[in-house]
Amino acid sequence: xxxxxxxxxxxxxxxxxxxxxxxxxxxxxxxxxxxxxxxxxxxxxxxxxxxxxxxxxxxxxxxxxxxxxxxxxxxxxxxxxxxxxxxxxxxxxxxxxxxxxxxxxxxxxxxx
Ligand SMILES: [Zn+2]
Numbered sequence: 001x002x003x004x005x006x007x008x009x010x011x012x013x014x015x016x017x018x019x020x021x022x023x024x025x026x027x028x029x030x031x032x033x034x035x036x037x038x039x040x041x042x043x044x045x046x047x048x049x050x051x052x053x054x055x056x057x058x059x060x061x062x063x064x065x066x067x068x069x070x071x072x073x074x075x076x077x078x079x080x081x082x083x084x085x086x087x088x089x090x091x092x093x094x095x096x097x098x099x100x101x102x103x104x105x106x107x108x109x110x111x112x
Pocket of ligand 1 (some may be wrong): 029
């Protein structure tokens with residue numbers, strides 16, 4: 001157990017709390033704001049307000065959407081690359097076939 005003096009970052013109310021050693025979060029007795037405790041020595045790292053939580057969730061959602069969009073674009077890009085590779089392969093085969101036909105035609109015309 002340790003004694004923690006806390007100054008709420010939201011309402012700045014001072015309070016003395018007795019908490020377990022591994023406790024890192026304390027709620028302000030006055031406004032209910034969640035305060036993160038450091039190693040127990042009168043230290044507030046963050047004050048997470050409800051609006052902040054909503055904002056964090058919102059930005060996480062936006063990030064997820066962006067990631068999904070990126071993944072979709074990447075998939076599309078890979079598909080396009082495969083298609084163009086297929087086209088090049090087909091072109092090479094077509095040119096080879098034409099060359100063979102032309103060569104056979106030439107040989108046949110020479111023999112005749
Ligand atoms: Zn407070």
